[in-house]
Amino acid sequence: xxxxxxxxxxxKVTLADVATVAxxxxxxxxxxxxxxxxxxxxxxTRQRVxxxxxxxxxxxxxxARSLRTARAYMFGLFIPDxxxxxxxxxxxGAEQAANQLGYGLMTASSGGVRLGLQHYLDLxxxxxxxxxxxAGEESGHELERLRSASVPWLLVNRRIExxxxxxxxxxxxxxxxxxxxxxxxxxxxxxxxxxxESADTARRRRAGYIAAMAAAGLRAGARYTAHADYTPEGGAxxxxxxxxxxxxxxxxxxxxxxxAVGALRTLHEAxxxxxxxxxxxxxxxxxxxxxxxxxxxxxxxxxxxxxxxSLELLATTRPQDDITEVVAEPVEVVVRASTGPPSA
Amino acid sequence: xxxxxxxxxxxKVTLADVATVAxxxxxxxxxxxxxxxxxxxxxxTRQRVxxxxxxxxxxxxxxARSLRTARAYMFGLFIPDxxxxxxxxxxxGAEQAANQLGYGLMTASSGGVRLGLQHYLDLxxxxxxxxxxxAGEESGHELERLRSASVPWLLVNRRIExxxxxxxxxxxxxxxxxxxxxxxxxxxxxxxxxxxESADTARRRRAGYIAAMAAAGLRAGARYTAHADYTPEGGAxxxxxxxxxxxxxxxxxxxxxxxAVGALRTLHEAxxxxxxxxxxxxxxxxxxxxxxxxxxxxxxxxxxxxxxxSLELLATTRPQDDITEVVAEPVEVVVRASTGPPSA
DNA sequence: CTGAAAGCGCTTACAG
DNA sequence: CTGAAAGCGCTTACAG
Numbered sequence: 001x002x003x004x005x006x007x008x009x010x011x012k013v014t015l016a017d018v019a020t021v022a023x024x025x026x027x028x029x030x031x032x033x034x035x036x037x038x039x040x041x042x043x044x045t046r047q048r049v050x051x052x053x054x055x056x057x058x059x060x061x062x063x064a065r066s067l068r069t070a071r072a073y074m075f076g077l078f079i080p081d082x083x084x085x086x087x088x089x090x091x092x093g094a095e096q097a098a099n100q101l102g103y104g105l106m107t108a109s110s111g112g113v114r115l116g117l118q119h120y121l122d123l124x125x126x127x128x129x130x131x132x133x134x135a136g137e138e139s140g141h142e143l144e145r146l147r148s149a150s151v152p153w154l155l156v157n158r159r160i161e162x163x164x165x166x167x168x169x170x171x172x173x174x175x176x177x178x179x180x181x182x183x184x185x186x187x188x189x190x191x192x193x194x195x196x197e198s199a200d201t202a203r204r205r206r207a208g209y210i211a212a213m214a215a216a217g218l219r220a221g222a223r224y225t226a227h228a229d230y231t232p233e234g235g236a237x238x239x240x241x242x243x244x245x246x247x248x249x250x251x252x253x254x255x256x257x258x259x260a261v262g263a264l265r266t267l268h269e270a271x272x273x274x275x276x277x278x279x280x281x282x283x284x285x286x287x288x289x290x291x292x293x294x295x296x297x298x299x300x301x302x303x304x305x306x307x308x309x310s311l312e313l314l315a316t317t318r319p320q321d322d323i324t325e326v327v328a329e330p331v332e333v334v335v336r337a338s339t340g341p342p343s344a
Numbered sequence: 345x346x347x348x349x350x351x352x353x354x355x356k357v358t359l360a361d362v363a364t365v366a367x368x369x370x371x372x373x374x375x376x377x378x379x380x381x382x383x384x385x386x387x388x389t390r391q392r393v394x395x396x397x398x399x400x401x402x403x404x405x406x407x408a409r410s411l412r413t414a415r416a417y418m419f420g421l422f423i424p425d426x427x428x429x430x431x432x433x434x435x436x437g438a439e440q441a442a443n444q445l446g447y448g449l450m451t452a453s454s455g456g457v458r459l460g461l462q463h464y465l466d467l468x469x470x471x472x473x474x475x476x477x478x479a480g481e482e483s484g485h486e487l488e489r490l491r492s493a494s495v496p497w498l499l500v501n502r503r504i505e506x507x508x509x510x511x512x513x514x515x516x517x518x519x520x521x522x523x524x525x526x527x528x529x530x531x532x533x534x535x536x537x538x539x540x541e542s543a544d545t546a547r548r549r550r551a552g553y554i555a556a557m558a559a560a561g562l563r564a565g566a567r568y569t570a571h572a573d574y575t576p577e578g579g580a581x582x583x584x585x586x587x588x589x590x591x592x593x594x595x596x597x598x599x600x601x602x603x604a605v606g607a608l609r610t611l612h613e614a615x616x617x618x619x620x621x622x623x624x625x626x627x628x629x630x631x632x633x634x635x636x637x638x639x640x641x642x643x644x645x646x647x648x649x650x651x652x653x654s655l656e657l658l659a660t661t662r663p664q665d666d667i668t669e670v671v672a673e674p675v676e677v678v679v680r681a682s683t684g685p686p687s688a
Numbered sequence: 689c690t691g692a693a694a695g696c697g698c699t700t701a702c703a704g
Numbered sequence: 705c706t707g708a709a710a711g712c713g714c715t716t717a718c719a720g
Contacts, residue, residue, distance in 0.1 A: 013494075014713060025691050030715060040689060059494045063410035063471035064713035067696050072407070073467060076450070082435045083631075088426035095453060104467045106420070106450030109439060123417060123448045127407035127697090150357075150403045232635075261635050287427075291576075291605050293637035358697060369707050374699060384705060408697035411712050471713090 093307025175208025437651025519552025
């Protein structure tokens with residue numbers, strides 16, 4: 001078949017085959033492949049090796065290489081749910097960072113595994129990945145088992161008791177900006193539709209709300225905080241609680257967009273206009289926010305940067321190092337239609 | 345430290361260590377680990393091995409095992425974009441199927457790789473995964489290089505010229521149900537807001553529209569079809585085109601939800617009510633659809649089943665087998681608020 | 689400077 | 705039935 005490159009019999013060509021065909025030693029092929037600067041061969045020979053690799057369709061066996069070098073050139077990332085767009089951004093950042101460092105990134109959902117995280121860790125064993133990122137909701141119990149895992153790991157977007165290996169966002173500051181945005185519009189009765197108390201992010205967002213209210217000289221009474229579970233249904237219920245409080249809040253800072261979807265529905269059903277009667281702002285900007293009615297004002301956090309930085313730290317630190325980093329920039333309010341001055 | 349299990353020095357324990365400590369041969373440890381039925385040891389010995397594994401925190405080296413057995417017990421899935429919820433469902437199905445078969449699934453985005461798909465394939469090499477799923481938009485050119493890849497692969501949700509390895513949905517039927525839904529409501533002037541002609545899914549949806557219109561005895565004039573690029577912006581523009589046609593269509597079947605978001609915006613800006621003036625139905629159900637205003641009627645397709653079936657076929661067929669399968673069930677219309685009888 | 693050889697950590701056919 | 709030994713495909717320190 002002239003004009004068409006010959007296809008090797010699939011998956012069978014080894015480095016030794018290349019060496020034989022090219023008429024060199026295996027070590028030469030290996031060194032050409034890895035750009036070993038200490039290798040001195042004629043350009044002609046090097047080219048012959050390269051041509052042979054191409055012609056035979058040779059692909060290095062990753063398992064053999066990993067076994068020999070104890071490096072996989074691959075990182076892993078566990079997320080709870082691929083359907084949550086927050087994780088899409090984190091993945092994107094981590095993937096870019098991995099690729100830039102010459103690594104691949106494989107992502108899997110911890111929730112999708114029948115037998116749980118432990119099963120996946122067993123499957124991974126040693127030498128499959130050089131490190132693992134956990135951007136999730138794994139329980140402390142599950143992560144306890146991590147400590148005996150044979151691979152370096154790092155928590156992303158959450159801290160866990162006793163752990164000194166995490167990268168988080170500045171949720172306090174993001175929440176503060178949300179409150180400041182509402183206060184600057186003239187709101188004084190600002191409520192907080194919080195996330196679940198079990199979630200580290202929810203606790204930090206609540207702390208940011210409380211601190212910012214104090215800084216603005218506003219009261220953050222306990223009744224102005226309602227807890228939901230980061231879902232539309234939970235958000236709808238918590239919003240009903242907040243609407244029952246007197247005097248009624250004129251603005252709500254919601255801990256995530258999913259809850260805000262439910263909150264907007266409750267407000268609509270109650271016949272209240274947004275932002276006429278109640279302003280709403282939520283944490284984490286995502287394209288869904290722009291398509292809600294009214295379009296939702298949000299706080300945009302550096303999720304992609306979080307993913308990127310986490311991967312970089314995982315790649316460049318030793319497993320025993322402490323990592324307690326906050327990715328703080330950029331944080332900004334994305335003003336859409338759901339916030340405005342109070343009518344009262 | 346009594347009461348606490350001793351932690352091994354991380355990542356260093358090998359099967360040989362376990363054998364030494366347990367006082368057995370390495371092959372016994374290996375056979376216990378793999379439940380080799382031909383192994384005959386006293387229950388006591390077996391338990392001692394298991395205890396030693398636990399106590400030393402031994403984890404098999406995946407690279408060594410893969411090198412030896414030529415199996416990775418891992419599959420890979422490439423998608424174009426983690427932010428697209430369509431892929432989240434496909435991933436979920438594929439992940440479940442992989443786990444059920446005792447495999448892991450690693451997902452990566454082909455778009456996120458700086459140097460493209462080829463770079464990732466190089467990184468993967470041989471023996472890293474036992475097969476690859478491509479649920480994406482890779483060009484035919486890129487996939488051409490796949491043919492020489494050393495790993496079995498399968499296209500998901502798209503066909504490509506010349507390929508005999510793909511699993512797709514019954515887009516024709518889904519589109520047909522959309523048209524039937526509109527026709528049953530009494531619509532006769534049904535337009536199609538199509539996807540890009542370069543996309544296989546868009547071509548099949550359009551074919552389904554045309555066939556269903558004919559079956560219903562309705563005219564599908566060329567001017568009643570406008571092409572967009574599967575984005576809100578594209579959908580907005582294409583909707584403007586359709587609104588300019590006289591007589592104006594009373595209903596539109598939109599090829600995907602992203603385009604429908606833009607179409608709804610155009611209709612709103614034109615002062616037209618949905619479904620009062622124009623009914624809208626779109627392909628692929630996703631949670632966003634329920635949160636739009638008005639809530640969007642959609643066609644729910646078995647995306648999760650597509651992912652599951654694709655993985656199963658990848659796992660259970662030989663690389664040289666033809667696979668040209670259609671995942672047909674279940675397909676159903678999810679009726680929300682954006683469709684109703686024509687007002688005229 | 690070059691290439692032969694050891695060895696990474698497993699699995700398993702095979703000799704005893 | 706058991707365990708010693710070969711070998712998977714690489715990389716690289718080291719002998720020549």
